[in-house]
Amino acid sequence: MEFHGGGSAGIVVSGNNVPAFLTNLWTLVEDPDTDPLICWSPNGNSFHVFDQGRFSKEVLPKYFKHNNMASFVRQLNMYGFRKVVHIEQGGLVKPEKDDTEFQHPYFIRGQEHLLENIKRKVTNVSNVKHEELKMSSDDVSKILTNVQHIKGKQETIDSKIIAMKHENEALWREVASLRQKHAQQQKVVNKLIQFLVTLVQSNRVLGMKRKIPLMLGDSSSAHSMPKYSRQYSLERLQASLQASPAISVSLPLPTTVAG
Amino acid sequence: MEFHGGGSAGIVVSGNNVPAFLTNLWTLVEDPDTDPLICWSPNGNSFHVFDQGRFSKEVLPKYFKHNNMASFVRQLNMYGFRKVVHIEQGGLVKPEKDDTEFQHPYFIRGQEHLLENIKRKVTNVSNVKHEELKMSSDDVSKILTNVQHIKGKQETIDSKIIAMKHENEALWREVASLRQKHAQQQKVVNKLIQFLVTLVQSNRVLGMKRKIPLMLGDSSSAHSMPKYSRQYSLERLQASLQASPAISVSLPLPTTVAG
DNA sequence: GGAACGAACGTTCTAGAACCAGAG
DNA sequence: CTCTGGTTCTAGAACGTTCGTTCC
Numbered sequence: 001m002e003f004h005g006g007g008s009a010g011i012v013v014s015g016n017n018v019p020a021f022l023t024n025l026w027t028l029v030e031d032p033d034t035d036p037l038i039c040w041s042p043n044g045n046s047f048h049v050f051d052q053g054r055f056s057k058e059v060l061p062k063y064f065k066h067n068n069m070a071s072f073v074r075q076l077n078m079y080g081f082r083k084v085v086h087i088e089q090g091g092l093v094k095p096e097k098d099d100t101e102f103q104h105p106y107f108i109r110g111q112e113h114l115l116e117n118i119k120r121k122v123t124n125v126s127n128v129k130h131e132e133l134k135m136s137s138d139d140v141s142k143i144l145t146n147v148q149h150i151k152g153k154q155e156t157i158d159s160k161i162i163a164m165k166h167e168n169e170a171l172w173r174e175v176a177s178l179r180q181k182h183a184q185q186q187k188v189v190n191k192l193i194q195f196l197v198t199l200v201q202s203n204r205v206l207g208m209k210r211k212i213p214l215m216l217g218d219s220s221s222a223h224s225m226p227k228y229s230r231q232y233s234l235e236r237l238q239a240s241l242q243a244s245p246a247i248s249v250s251l252p253l254p255t256t257v258a259g
Numbered sequence: 260m261e262f263h264g265g266g267s268a269g270i271v272v273s274g275n276n277v278p279a280f281l282t283n284l285w286t287l288v289e290d291p292d293t294d295p296l297i298c299w300s301p302n303g304n305s306f307h308v309f310d311q312g313r314f315s316k317e318v319l320p321k322y323f324k325h326n327n328m329a330s331f332v333r334q335l336n337m338y339g340f341r342k343v344v345h346i347e348q349g350g351l352v353k354p355e356k357d358d359t360e361f362q363h364p365y366f367i368r369g370q371e372h373l374l375e376n377i378k379r380k381v382t383n384v385s386n387v388k389h390e391e392l393k394m395s396s397d398d399v400s401k402i403l404t405n406v407q408h409i410k411g412k413q414e415t416i417d418s419k420i421i422a423m424k425h426e427n428e429a430l431w432r433e434v435a436s437l438r439q440k441h442a443q444q445q446k447v448v449n450k451l452i453q454f455l456v457t458l459v460q461s462n463r464v465l466g467m468k469r470k471i472p473l474m475l476g477d478s479s480s481a482h483s484m485p486k487y488s489r490q491y492s493l494e495r496l497q498a499s500l501q502a503s504p505a506i507s508v509s510l511p512l513p514t515t516v517a518g
Numbered sequence: 519g520g521a522a523c524g525a526a527c528g529t530t531c532t533a534g535a536a537c538c539a540g541a542g
Numbered sequence: 543c544t545c546t547g548g549t550t551c552t553a554g555a556a557c558g559t560t561c562g563t564t565c566c
Contacts, residue, residue, distance in 0.1 A: 019547065053312025057357075064548080065539090070329060071549050077532050078548090085531085098316075120547070123534080143402050150409055157416055164423050171430035178437035185444040192451045199458065278527060279560095323528080324559090330529050336552055337528090344551085379527070382555080 018115045021075050024063040026112060034059050041101065044109030046084055049100045076102050079118050277374045280334050283322040285371060293318050300360065303368030305343055308359045335361050338377050 029040055029047045037055040040047050049055050056069040064072070073083075084101035106114040288297055288306045296314040299306050308314050308328075315328040323331070332342075343360035365373040 021548075053316075057312075066549060068550075070551090073531085074533090074550080075548075083531060121533085123547095143406070147402070147406060147409070150406070150413070154409070154413070154416075157413075157420070161416070161420060161423070164420070164427060168423060168427055168430065171427065171434060174434050175430060175437065178434065178441060182437060182441060182444065185441065185448065189444065189448060189451065192448065192455070196451070196455065196458075199455075203462075280528075325529060327530080329531090332551085333530080333553090334528075342551060380553085381526090 018118075019079075019120060021064075022079065022107075022115045022118055025076075025107075026115060028059065028063050040109045046101050046103035047107075049102075051098045052100065053098075078121055080104055080121065081107065277377075278338075278379060280323075281338065281366075281374045281377055284335075284366075285374060287318065287322050288368075299368045305360050305362035306366075308361075310357045311359065312357075337380050339363055339380065340366065 028034060028038055037051060037059050038047060038049050052069045056067050056072070060069070060072055061067045066072075081102045081104045084103050086099075086101070104118060106117040108114060287293060288299055296310060296318050297306060297308050311328045315326050315331070319328070319331055320326045325331075340361045340363045343362050345358075345360070363377060365376040367373060
């Protein structure tokens with residue numbers, strides 16, 4: 001901590017991030033030899049440049065690699081300096097006075113350590129920013145087109161969903177109807193069987209001992225129901241019919257779809 | 260057609276769209292009195308400015324409302340003039356030569372009528388362009404967010420569609436199964452009736468004249484099938500069973516949904 | 519005639535962009 | 543080589559000025 005930046009002369013060590021332009025500018029403004037062309041303003045908050053022609057030709061080359069006032073001003077702006085605009089006082093000020101004043105909040109006479117706070121404006125990696133902006137303005141329409149396309153797909157899908165929903169509802173109704181019919185059929189079958197049993201019992205009571213064949217295998221349905229194509233006893237038939245499983249297929253609950 | 264723009268002096272009438280800057284510049288370059296500070300290049304395709312300090316202080320105020328070289332250059336650029344860059348020939352050219360050269364394809368010595376083709380670059384009505392660009396870059400994120408949102412909805416809808424598709428397939432399978440069971444049941448019923456008919460005919464053949472009651476109305480199913488709770492003749496039963504309608508509910512075709 | 523308005527041009531200050539140069 | 547700062551030319555942006563048009 002030997003160099004704590006207190007002095008205005010000597011080497012600045014700690015955080016020597018100050019670019020050459022700022023140190024050169026500071027030296028330039030401080031130098032008494034150049035005061036006729038560039039010097040601090042009386043209050044030390046800004047500096048003046050007199051006679052840009054002489055300044056650019058005589059002073060700038062000593063501190064920079066050019067002799068153009070425009071380049072000097074460009075650098076000042078790059079570092080955040082602003083030109084101090086003077087109000088024209090009519091004819092009170094002689095119009096030939098070539099006086100330009102620049103100012104920066106951290107460029108103060110006697111406060112050289114503040115130079116560290118002056119930052120060069122970052123060039124937005126021209127390619128990136130420009131291309132991004134160009135892409136933005138150029139591709140906004142593309143994005144919107146894509147969004148429109150997606151919306152169209154959404155609508156198509158919506159109609160498909162509605163169709164499927166209706167189909168689903170019809171299917172559920174069909175399933176319910178079929179189940180009901182199946183139950184009714186089953187009851188009819190049961191009653192038929194019960195009637196048959198009663199009939200057979202009545203025949204037995206009447207002394208009929210003759211065995212009655214079950215002629216379930218006629219020619220019209222032999223090919224479609226081969227397992228019933230043989231002759232069965234009445235008891236076997238009854239057992240076979242009642243053993244038919246109840247309709248209970250596992251089904252998901254009806255899906256709810258927003259219309 | 261008295262004034263056909265051929266002369267280099269006098270009033271230009273037809274299409275006097277040439278801004279003051281261009282006519283002033285032309286006069287300035289043509290004027291022999293200012294040749295030491297501004298003049299045509301030897302081939303007449305460009306002009307030179309020597310000693311910017313003297314030029315800006317002595318010449319510019321005579322033709323414009325300022326004495327700043329920067330403003331003059333800005334106007335040149337606004338009208339499409341380009342600076343002609345000179346290749347530095349090492350020490351062969353004296354470095355102190357203050358020589359600036361500008362060129363425009365329609366600023367040619369002796370071709371004053373071409374000035375009409377020099378157009379000032381339009382200022383993009385700063386507000387509009389800037390706001391549009393800002394809107395673009397600001398709203399791109401919004402659009403992208405919306406797109407993401409839509410994508411999320413798409414995925415949700417996709418899963419719903421898949422669920423509905425599976426449900427639909429299960430329903431179709433169920434319907435097919437139920438129809439098959441119904442058909443089988445119907446065949447069974449038909450065969451039972453056929454058997455009954457055969458049985459009754461056998462009984463008749465055997466001389467049994469006693470009328471056999473149809474006891475289809477037992478206590479266990481009387482409440483669920485009231486229309487069968489009375490006694491029917493065998494013929495009536497058969498007709499009733501065969502009159503049960505075939506399962507033919509109008510259903511849409513299975514919906515095809517992309518997975 | 520003249521007041522109000524708008525469009526194009528003019529002036530000024532600042533920033534963009536391309537290119538260069540030197541340090542790490 | 544890459545990265546940061548420097549130099550140069552051009553453009554952006556804000557504001558002023560001029561001039562023609564319109565409406566009273």
